[in-house]
Amino acid sequence: MSEEAAAPAPPRRRRRLWWVLGLVLGLAIAFLLGFAVFVARAFDPAAPSMQETDGIVVLTGGSERVATGLRLLAEGRAPRLLISGAHPEAGLVGIIAAAGHDPAPFTTRVAIGRAAATTRGNAVETAAWARAEELHSLRVVTASYHMPRALLELRRAMRGATLVPHAIVPSTLRAPGTLWKASTWALLFGEYGRYLLARAGLSALASPRREIRDS
Structure with missing residues (x-):
């Protein structure tokens, strides 16, 4: 073995190596801590404020979201509601009926x-x-695990608007033993990854067509 091969790495190179390793470790810890907070909020979101808003928007993905939005509308939390992302062939009456409500009181107050x-x-x-x-405040109804990314995208599109999150813990997270299911962690990990991509300005990569549905 030559003397050159046996010589220790120069101090500057060692410092650079330790700096890179420290950076990787720090990023990994930050990722895991962020994911832990994300999971905790998905299972136990903050109680929604019940203040009135100019409107309600339901980001579709399951009938429970629509039913919640209609209930809030009936309670007078806002005068009108948008169901965003409805299936192209879905009609208003059918959507409201499928959510367990009588369509008659809502047809003039709900947009699709x-x-x-x-x-x-x-x-x-x-x-x-x-x-x-001409609405300046909205109550946002969507799944608890989807709320962070939904608010991020809405704030970018509606700068200056007041957004009130109304998160729903979907049945996929409420079912007994769901915490121990691989499908639960795949769902949460995938959504957390999409949220980070959206935070980085890569929303096109974070939003596959016709995203995951839940109840």
């Missing part, structure tokens, strides 16, 4: 958006509706 197929699309669709209706 069918263009959005992603969270970013939801935000664009909601912003256009809010501008047309």
Whole structure:
């Protein structure tokens, strides 16, 4: 073995190596801590404020979200509601009936958006509706695990608007033993990854067409 090969790495190179390792470790710890907070809020979100808003938007993905939005509308939490991201062939009466409500009291107060197929699309669709209706505050109804990314995209599309989160813990997270299911962690890990991509400005990568549905 030559003397050159046996010589220790120069101090500067060692310092650079330790700096890189420290950076990687720090990023890994930050990722895991962020994921732990994300999971805790998905299972136990903060209680929603019950203040009145100019409107309610339901980001579709399951009938429970729609039913909650309609209940809030009936309670007078807002005068109008948008169901964003509805299936192109879904009709208003059918959507309301499927959520367990009588359509008659709601048909003049509920709008359907069918263009959005992603969270970013939801935000664009909601912003256009809010501008047309001159709404400055919205209650946002979606799944607890989806709320962080939904608020992120909505704030980008509706700068200056007041957004009130109304998170729903879906049945996929309420079922007995769900904490020990691989599918639960795949769902949460996937959504956390999409949230980080959206935070980085890569929403196109974070929003696959027709995102995961839940109840």
